[in-house]
Amino acid sequence: MAQGWKCSGLSWSADGPVLRWEGGRRSALTWGKRVAFGVAEGGVRTCVGARGHACPARTAVSGRTTGARCEECARLDRAHSVAADTLADDPRPYRVYLAWFGPGMVKVGITxxxxxxxxxxxxxxxxxxxxGTGPLMAARRTEELLRAALSVPDRIPYGAKRAVRSVLPVSAGQRAGELAELHARAGALGGWPDSLERAPYEPVDHVEVFGLAGLPTAVGEVSELVAGGSVGGRLLAAAGPDLHLETDSGGVVVLDTRLMTGWELVPADGAEITVPVREFKEAPGIQDGLF
Structure with a gap:
């Protein structure tokens, strides 16, 4: 019987995307590499726990959720996140940023x-x-100021992001145009906290890092993994948690790697995609240890 592995998610290193596994194993992902795995027969997706601790009840969770946490572990995880505004005494410096995902898709955030x-x-x-850069609460106040004054959100759904990746403007200048305008408008606003050191406009483009240049339009996305199912395809691009896989039939399917967590996965050389896939009803357009 093939050895099973538990995926801890996708992370980004200086060399590109890396899949992490329980026990510390890492699998580097490169363009053109075949990604193939199966879900153990009779397997059940279980909660991944919170803050580095296993779920004490090993609660079963839905195959469709990207969080892979039960209600209690999700509550504990969020209670210790910056987004929950519970870490006001965090002494570390924070950066405020503007991020562009496609025309009409700009968000403000902190890290x-x-x-x-x-x-x-x-x-x-x-x-x-x-x-800009400054203390956490100054960064948070700046984020709120810009969100309200520039009418930009602090969150954009992943579904909206992946829908436009194959139809992005060709040149880096075109891609950064909207970002430049908003950065200038942000700099002209009053009310910035004095403790936040402002940063000049210096756009960073990730199209080459993600492998998005010339990316074919995806025909659908994996909606969930299921026991006994499999996923297989040639890696064309990766962005955020998403892998764009060219299947044996020639169509491109997007796999959100967050759906892999909580399952026991096994090697499956030559596997095809047999898990549920949500087909896109129309071509997406511009919108407001196994490998």
Missing amino acids: AHERGSARLLEQGAVCFSWL
Whole structure:
């Protein structure tokens, strides 16, 4: 019987995307590499726990959720996150940024300075620019100020991001145009906290990092993994948690790697996609240890 592995999710290193596994194993992902795995027969997806601790009840969770946590572990995880505003005494410096995912898709956010651009890679930001650096609460106040004044959200659904990746403007200048305008408008606003050091407009483009240049339009996305099912395809691109896989039939299907967590996965060389796939009703357009 093939050895099973538990996936801990996708992370981004200086060399590109990496799948992490329980026990510390890491699988580097490169363009053209075949990604293939099966879900153990009779398997059940179980809660991944919170803050590095296993779920004490090993609660079964839905195959469709990207969080892979039971209600209690999800509550504990969020209670210790920056997004929950419960870490007001965090002494680390934070950065405020503007991130662009496609025309009409710009968000404002914050990330710990020590993390560099990792958060932007994890979110699948096509390009971004820093706005400033300062204490957590100053960064949070700046984020709220810009969100209200510029009418930009602090969150964009992953479904909207992946829908436009194959139809992005060709040049980096075109991609950064909307970002440049908003950065200038942000700089002209009053009310910035004095403790936040502003940053000049310096766009960073991730199209090459993600492998998005010339990316074919996806025909659908994996909606969930199921016991006994399989996934297989040639990796064309990766952005945020998403893998764009070219299947044996020639169509491109997107796999959100967050759906892999909580399952016992096994090697499956030559596997095809037999798990449920949600087909896109029309071509997406511009919108407001196994390998």
